[in-house]
Amino acid sequence: MNVTASNTRFASPHRSPASELNRQRALLTEDDSLPTVLNAMPQVVMILNLNRQILFGNRALEEFAEAQGWKSFVGLRPGELLSCQHAIAAEAGCGTGESCCTCGAVEGILAALAGAGGARECRVLRKTRTGIEALDLKLWGTPFIWKGGSFALVAVVDISDKKRRQLLEKIFFHDILNIAGALGNLLELLAKGVVTIDKAQDDLIEMTQDLISEIRSQRELLAAESNELKVNLTTLHSRLFLEWVIRTYRNASAAVEKEIVIAEGCCGTFFTSDEILLGRVLGNLVKNALEASAPGQRVTLGCSTNGAEVSFSCHNEGVIPRKVQLQIFLRSFTTKDPGRGVGTYSVKLLTERYLQGTVSFVSTPAEGTTFTATLPIVPVRREEERWAGACGEEGVGGGAPLGCNR
Template identity: 45%
Template sequence: MPAPDPTCFAPTERAAVEEIRRQFAVLSNHEIPGVLNAVPVISMVLNRCRQVVFGNRKFADAIGVADIREALGKRPGEAFRCVHAASAPGGCGTGEFCVHCGAVRSILLGLAGRENIQECNINREDGGKIEALDLRVSSSPLAFDAEKFIIFSITDVSHEHRRRSLERIFFHDMLNTVGGLQGLMEFLVEEVPEDLRPDAQLIHRAMAHLTDEITYQKQLLAAETNELETNFSTLRSCDMLEVVEATFQNSEQAKGKRIKVRDACSQATFDSDPVLLRRVLGNMVKNALEATSPGGVVRLGCRPGETWVEFWVQNDAVIPKSVRMRIFNRSFSTKGLGRGLGTYSIKLLTERYLGGAVDFSSTHEDGTVFRVRLPLGG
């Protein structure tokens, strides 16, 4: 028996051609082909030697073959023409580059009986050009007729990764530019002639508002991708209400309306992230102001419990039942296209990052009340 090829990572052993054909025939006469072809992602069945013994139509299209039998016996990197697949005599999974390959790691974990999801970055040869791909791969063990296989699936997330990279660059550059302009306006407010000072102050406030809006969008995107970091500190409930009231009392949304903090609010000390909590309460107030008619009042308050503190925002408008059913859905809004992140972000930030809960009620007797309940201990 010849000595096995050397390897830097995964075993080099391969099944014989006759064995591959037998496994393909067995799998083809089962319901597995129908199931995999119904899955809208690239999926294949690999044997214990990491070789393709079946693949769905998405897989065949991705590697450019008309018949899946053309790919039988290949390993995933070989089927996808990874530039490192032939860098070692043992083929895909055995070269020094393969040590860091998320696909190989995922497959080996799957063969060990562990379902898993990994990230994989490969360079593939495509028509004489090199194409860089960012992939999300997964492996799930499959036992069939006393044989061990894995179902290996691939999702191309290259566009998602590029979009996130561009977003990070965009927010970084925008905040730097707007921050510079805001600093310049701070200087000009003091230096311009007295008759131009109101205009300079107006521009300065607009720049501050723009900076805040850009920061909010950056935080929301980070929250959706689980990349948002929290910074908890000890807070006082009435202090938070006063900050929110002062922020919105002279805002565009509050023109012709009043914001009133309930006098009977009881002070509570609790742990939370002040920046995120201001976002949550601010969105509650902003939504209430937009729903309030000129001359109306938006009321704020808080009440402590044994283990929690609750903030509430109330306005006199009533939300129709058809709208209430979808109030926290992403991008749903009664204000038109491109809106609808306000209530969605309230729930997202509160429940995923602040450890709290959100609810609301809307009746003809009490108007609409949004409530955020947070644990005292953070």
């Protein structure tokens, strides 16, 4: 491929030829002092050249690369080593896609190469043989001069467990405690005789169901991320399923003064899927759409089929800012309270890893926002090898730890 400035939406697409990579690597490894120091570090450490290509990595990086199926990482950029979905999709690789402008790793590396050190956090969705995997990383970039050459010294720690714990704590402290508090207040009013059981029973049932639903959804998400979620296939009807979704969410707090309707021409077709997981997917889309809608606005659900697949759509009248669009499916990214980013990530995780489908969205000022989940009418057993080749025969990982902090 001829690399030109037009091949990038962000950082430079240019790469060093093999001869230059070999020369630079020899400069770094011609004596044992530098490798000895870096190999003593437990976290992943790498040295990059001015074109953001890896020249040297310590033993922790070598072990990670080997676990991902890479025979060599020299010349790769960090996102390519990780099988980041944006690095795979970009014509000129890591750092050159539109979404890369929001990547903390790329920002940190560019800053270090420009002479400014610092730490950044970044969120990655990577492709593995078992489907998508989310990583939350912290990266330290430092300008590094060695024997007259200018490089960037980059250390990386996987903070996914920390971010996941913060997320779950926030959900339990915020959402579940709010529901439990409201439930307790209503029970107190009942005990004092302020309200009667006849007037309170519907609210009691709804709040109890909401509480159970929140706990179950978090349990399912944890199981999904650890590949422990079981898929139970059953025959469903597309239109009847959407009618059930509307009945479930039309009385939600976010639905006050808003309407949920089924689009004209919505198809009614039988298909096979997991009822609970699909309910989570569409439920998250509906809740997000309601939260993004103003009073008096409408959320519209639809479905269509081409005979082999069935597509479910969820439309609202709002528009998502472009910078938010570029990060919409990343775990722990949110426009809500800090620590509450999970809805669209779980939609992508459940749909693509477990329901054998795809998720996409379009958001424009003229048309509003539409999320679409497309599923097979009849799922087939999907082999792990489907993910092989996403970035060549090698390099599509199986979820091995990144360094010692995972």
